[in-house]
Amino acid sequence: MASRILRGFFQRSWCVASSRKSPRWQSFSRVGSRRTFSTEEMKDEYGEMTADGHSFIKKDFVLENKDVLPEAELRYQTYGHLNEAKDNVLVICHALTGNASLHAWWGGLLGENKAFDTSKYFVICCNILGSCYGSTNPQSIDPRTGTPYGMDFPDISVQDTAKLQLLMMKEELGISSIKAVIGGSFGGMQTMEFAVQAASSVGEFHAEDGSPFVRSVVPIACGASHTAWQIGISEVQRQAIYADPNWKTDPINATKGLEIARQLGMVSYRTPQGYRGKFGRQLRSADSPPYGSNASWQVKSYLEYQGVKFIDRFDPITYVKMTEQMDSHDISRNRGESVEEVLKKIEVPACVLGIDSDVLYPLSEQEEIAANMPNAELKIIHSEDGHDGFLLEQDQVAGHIIDFLNKNH
Numbered sequence: 001m002a003s004r005i006l007r008g009f010f011q012r013s014w015c016v017a018s019s020r021k022s023p024r025w026q027s028f029s030r031v032g033s034r035r036t037f038s039t040e041e042m043k044d045e046y047g048e049m050t051a052d053g054h055s056f057i058k059k060d061f062v063l064e065n066k067d068v069l070p071e072a073e074l075r076y077q078t079y080g081h082l083n084e085a086k087d088n089v090l091v092i093c094h095a096l097t098g099n100a101s102l103h104a105w106w107g108g109l110l111g112e113n114k115a116f117d118t119s120k121y122f123v124i125c126c127n128i129l130g131s132c133y134g135s136t137n138p139q140s141i142d143p144r145t146g147t148p149y150g151m152d153f154p155d156i157s158v159q160d161t162a163k164l165q166l167l168m169m170k171e172e173l174g175i176s177s178i179k180a181v182i183g184g185s186f187g188g189m190q191t192m193e194f195a196v197q198a199a200s201s202v203g204e205f206h207a208e209d210g211s212p213f214v215r216s217v218v219p220i221a222c223g224a225s226h227t228a229w230q231i232g233i234s235e236v237q238r239q240a241i242y243a244d245p246n247w248k249t250d251p252i253n254a255t256k257g258l259e260i261a262r263q264l265g266m267v268s269y270r271t272p273q274g275y276r277g278k279f280g281r282q283l284r285s286a287d288s289p290p291y292g293s294n295a296s297w298q299v300k301s302y303l304e305y306q307g308v309k310f311i312d313r314f315d316p317i318t319y320v321k322m323t324e325q326m327d328s329h330d331i332s333r334n335r336g337e338s339v340e341e342v343l344k345k346i347e348v349p350a351c352v353l354g355i356d357s358d359v360l361y362p363l364s365e366q367e368e369i370a371a372n373m374p375n376a377e378l379k380i381i382h383s384e385d386g387h388d389g390f391l392l393e394q395d396q397v398a399g400h401i402i403d404f405l406n407k408n409h
Helices: 158-171 186-198 230-240 255-268 272-278 298-310 316-327 340-341 363-372 388-394 394-407
Strands: 003-004 025-031 032-040 055-060 068-079 089-091 123-124 180-184 216-218 350-355 378-380
Touching: 055 158, 068 158, 089 158, 089 186, 123 158, 158 186, 158 316, 180 186, 180 394, 186 216, 186 316, 216 394, 230 255, 230 316, 255 298, 255 316, 272 298, 340 363, 350 363, 350 388, 350 394, 363 378, 378 394, 388 394
Parallel strands: 089 123, 089 180, 180 216, 216 350, 350 378
Antiparallel strands: 003 055, 025 032, 055 068, 068 123
């Protein structure tokens, strides 16, 4: 079997996360070449980030664009126990900068008597193909050259990522069917792809009896395709990386551009109300000027810290490639005339979750999904945290998931 178990494995230093968990953020200022830190309260969406897990390798994996990955590696983790029928499976899909360590970023939902109840379900979480937490990515070695792919890493689509996960579940784990696929943001896009590929009349994955391989889905804070608004926000982040002096000659070290890209992302994930409530017009020190180049705004310090922290666990090439993969999201490509047409072919039960303050993936997009899927319901998460509400409002998210799973056996 083309697999191996890897524990505590790290591919590159960019993906080696600190062992510190960060429920609070630290603001900093530069004094000469030194940085000074102070702790300020703001909830962080991720905990410890590692590349731990099992590895599945698919030889000669043909991508949507017909390029071929000689060895497509998929890192994944599992929780709980697979039942004899091999159908008590929950698949949880992570967002843009997440990993297969579900316990690190949605730990409040994982465990006995929780939404992802490990006494009932066999829970699987895979690292996205192209991400730097164990799956094949730009820093992986190309077997054909013996050197890292780097900028030659092929264009991966969300379709490719979902397909590789489905192949792993059938070929590696012998799953007979999946009870539910659940994910938010980029994870929600993967969830929609699972629905099309394994729970619709146009899909290629089915259970042995011909029924849907995926029996239900819970897409959260996403749409049926990436819109011009979302592509534009991704492109501005990429342009920040392209503007780094290192990008053309040494792209892996275009880290200043990556810091700025991350800061842009952190603004889009939240809301004006959230930023006002957390920071207002507060300054870091009493002797700071009230405005101007030397004003020590709390929000500035927070964003700078987020940028610096991010370059310890991600690299510029991977970030560019991953945001491009998000932009590939379109469930109707080569499947129908419109997303509405394709959505109508997904007949399995669906619970669509949207966040009322999300400016990045607005509620209208979840309304479109729910309105066109024949067996879907829409539930709204109330939050001032915007898009990141799917990670931060864990009690609300868990309640809706538990209700939905209990209704749909």
